[in-house]
Amino acid sequence: MLSKVFPIKLKDGMQARAEEIVREFAPIGPGAEEGTLSFRVYRDPAKPDYLLFVEHFADQAxxxxxxxxxxxxxxxxxQFAGTILEVVEIDHELLVAI
Incomplete structure (x- = not known):
């Protein structure tokens, strides 16, 4: 399994627009893809203009x-790329799961 984590700093004032795009994308992108095992996007109520993507895929393909x-x-x-100020891509390997 391939795990990806993306902390994303959005441009000022872009939180609502970014969330709108992600909500539109989820069911027609990852929700329809056989190899996408999970796709989760988190917001931090104390940190405006920020999202955290946590995604799991069957493999690199x-x-x-x-x-x-x-x-x-x-x-x-x-569209979403236009809302981003900074993004970091972090690959992870699963160690423990329950």
């Missing part, structure tokens, strides 16, 4: 299919 999908290209690489 599933992640590549996810990022290559038309929904991802239009909504995330396209």
């Amino acid at each position: 599933a992640y590549d299919a996810h990022t290559g999908s038309p929904a991802y290209q239009e909504l995330i690489a396209g």
